[in-house]
Amino acid sequence: MPFSMQPACQFDHMDKHQFPRSAVGDLASQSPGNELHVVTRKKKAAPVADKRSAVLQAALGLFSRYGLHGTSVDQVAARAGVSKSNLLYYFANKEELYVCVLRDLLGVWLAPLRAFSAEQDPQRVIADYIRSKLEVSRDNPDASRLFCLEIIQGAPLLRDELDRELHELVIEKSAVIQAWVDAGRLAPVDPTHLLFMLWATTQHYADFAVQVQALTGQTLANPAFFERTVASVQTVVLRGVGVR
Amino acid sequence: MPFSMQPACQFDHMDKHQFPRSAVGDLASQSPGNELHVVTRKKKAAPVADKRSAVLQAALGLFSRYGLHGTSVDQVAARAGVSKSNLLYYFANKEELYVCVLRDLLGVWLAPLRAFSAEQDPQRVIADYIRSKLEVSRDNPDASRLFCLEIIQGAPLLRDELDRELHELVIEKSAVIQAWVDAGRLAPVDPTHLLFMLWATTQHYADFAVQVQALTGQTLANPAFFERTVASVQTVVLRGVGVR
DNA sequence: GTCTATAACGAGATAGAC
DNA sequence: GTCTATCTCGTTATAGAC
Secondary structure (H helix, E strand, O other): OOOOOOOOOHHHHOOOOOOOOOOOOOOOOOOHHHHHHOOOOHHHHHHHHHHHHHHHHHHHHHHHHHOOOOOOHHHHHHHHOOOHHHHHHHOOOHHHHHHHHHHHHHHHHHHHHHOOOOOOOHHHHHHHHHHHHHHHHHHOHHHHHHHHHHHHOOOOOHHHHHHHHHHHHHHHHHHHHHHHHHOOOOOOOOHHHHHHHHHHHHHHHHHOHHHHHHHHOOOOOOHHHHHHHHHHHHHHHHHHOOOO | OOOOOOOOOHHHHOOOOOOOOOOOOOOOOOOHHHHHHOOOOHHHHHHHHHHHHHHHHHHHHHHHHHOOOOOOHHHHHHHHOOOHHHHHHHOOOHHHHHHHHHHHHHHHHHHHHHOOOOOOOHHHHHHHHHHHHHHHHHHOHHHHHHHHHHHHOOOOOHHHHHHHHHHHHHHHHHHHHHHHHHOOOOOOOOHHHHHHHHHHHHHHHHHOHHHHHHHHOOOOOOHHHHHHHHHHHHHHHHHHOOOO
């Protein structure tokens, strides 16, 4: 039975490590105040955070392609430009590293959904959401892929977060969509299935990028293709919910 | 560097093994004639095939959840009810087993798309396609998940098949869709992006089943939920392409 | 904090008896 | 064809010097 996991993030149980919970690369840098928890200050805090960031970024890239078990600590260390034992100084073990990468992930993934607000025009909100998610697929394919990998494997970790954070958010946003339907501003649709469709279609371009590339010869990195994709998805979905 | 793979299926290079290319469980049992290649006949052919099938089925279940590296040969053997060394008698090594599982996969995955025919009413063809793919997601979530896993990881194996078989099929079916658009039977849509949307939305219910379950409390196994899902997807997509 | 061993283990694969 | 025993290797994680 691969990968049985109990503690969410072992920081709290460790006596020799006390670093901030960090961010993967340039994403999810919310809660900037926690830099203060670092033991050493000035001149030192920055480099330490840099090293952790580098490791986390390298880990994200590898985990998202090869999975937890398909990636060795050695590979992550090499990619991050540190020695393996040095890496294991910053992260008590491989699983903790993995968990830390995942923690940052959810924030990135959820961000676009929070913008969904009943105040605005449904057409605009949905169109913007599609664009935002496709931007994530373009700029953070690794995050999208790792999220997908984790869900496929039963989300041993994200499960709790899914049940709490995401579930709450989905209930809230479903209500928004339902309100639009009730007000006649949207054709009758099941809000939850609409959200699934939005997630699926937009993430597809990150998760199945290889297939997309094989079939179209294109990537979202190509601005023209990106715009064409945004337009295609927006057109079908918006028409599908009766606006435009 | 995990998992570098050259030969498609090593059967041809092996002198001690010569079994049929097999089918995973009850799926993809096309080409039934190849049973004849088995060395021993009568009374023996069936059990041998059974054992291979059992192993392949067990392997599919595990690989699709934990990936190639997250699954040990021991686990597959245990689940199939054979010893590890016995398994390695039937499959020269772990990778060959993996490849054999994948081979059968593509057939299952492609089947529904072949039904796409210009002769028929677009509304009906698309509606039927959505239903077929959702049936696959319901009845073969393992296949869908493993396919997804493989694509995410760059499809080191399926890449060739994607470039050949799938690409050809997509060109053909895109032409069908384009013809409908040109004939004014469908609102203007990019055929390729429409196909992506169909794949993404229908497979989502298999690949992200955990998330769907967490958010709705339902599975496609529930007939009522299944029908509601079919209806939801069909409604939005069909309206999205201007029919219905 | 960072490094060089090295311990400890799991897992893939083989040898060879039956 | 099937089994037990074993070889071998990659990998995680630790010990301990600097």
